[in-house]
Amino acid sequence: MNRALIICGSAGRGGVTEAMCQSAARAIRESGCDAYVAFPSDMDIAHCTGCDGCVSGRCTIDDDMQTLYRLFGESDLVIFATPLHFSGPSSLLKTVLDRFQVYWHDRSLPHPLACAAMLCAGSDSPNFSPTVSILRAFAITTNMHWLGHLEFPGTDRRGDDGVDEAVRGFTERIWEARGNLSSAQIWPPCSQGNG
Numbered sequence: 001m002n003r004a005l006i007i008c009g010s011a012g013r014g015g016v017t018e019a020m021c022q023s024a025a026r027a028i029r030e031s032g033c034d035a036y037v038a039f040p041s042d043m044d045i046a047h048c049t050g051c052d053g054c055v056s057g058r059c060t061i062d063d064d065m066q067t068l069y070r071l072f073g074e075s076d077l078v079i080f081a082t083p084l085h086f087s088g089p090s091s092l093l094k095t096v097l098d099r100f101q102v103y104w105h106d107r108s109l110p111h112p113l114a115c116a117a118m119l120c121a122g123s124d125s126p127n128f129s130p131t132v133s134i135l136r137a138f139a140i141t142t143n144m145h146w147l148g149h150l151e152f153p154g155t156d157r158r159g160d161d162g163v164d165e166a167v168r169g170f171t172e173r174i175w176e177a178r179g180n181l182s183s184a185q186i187w188p189p190c191s192q193g194n195g
């Protein structure tokens with residue numbers, strides 16, 4: 001596979017997060033590979049209720065997450081993009097992440113080889129680390145290599161000025177790093193919360 005799934009975590013279309021996603025998709029497509037940008041804001045995705053129905057290996061909620069699970073399983077890189085919201089990921093992206101609880105119960109479900117993140121924030125000196133910790137924990141739970149993250153602060157001041165340049169350089173690095181991985185190197189399952 002040579003496909004990237006990019007998940008846009010902003011609830012607002014046309015903002016800095018979407019600009020990051022579109023730049024990453026363009027950079028990957030220009031290298032001759034597939035990139036699909038998913039917009040959970042335009043999808044019907046319910047909250048995980050912790051019902052534990054997914055012990056069976058399938059989430060029992062029949063909504064648009066079923067499409068995201070399929071795209072996730074058919075990609076070899078996933079990139080999460082989110083604005084910082086009170087130092088965490090957007091609640092929209094967190095809702096999506098929580099619905100991957102089924103992977104906690106069944107580690108054999110199909111998943112990308114690798115994962116990365118692009119984070120933007122209004123302040124010039126935001127605290128990105130809680131969001132990075134959450135996304136790294138997610139990568140561990142779903143058995144993906146963590147390839148790193150891009151920080152794009154200062155959007156209150158500069159909007160999306162400079163996004164394309166920053167995202168292109170980052171995307172080229174992680175796309176190349178993903179190409180150098182082999183499936184034999186996938187991390188073994190670790191306990192949730194590490195990372």
Ligand SMILES: Cc1cc2nc3c(=O)[nH]c(=O)nc-3n(C[C@H](O)[C@H](O)[C@H](O)COP(=O)(O)O)c2cc1C
Pocket residue numbers: 010011012014015016017018083084085086087088120121122123124125126127155156
């Ligand atoms: C609810 C909310 C919480 C936010 N919290 C933070 C924050 O903790 N730190 C920060 O630097 N910016 C924060 N911001 C600013 C956004 O991260 C910033 O405007 C971002 O560029 C928005 O991206 P978007 O237009 O793609 O949604 C917050 C914005 C909102 C709406």
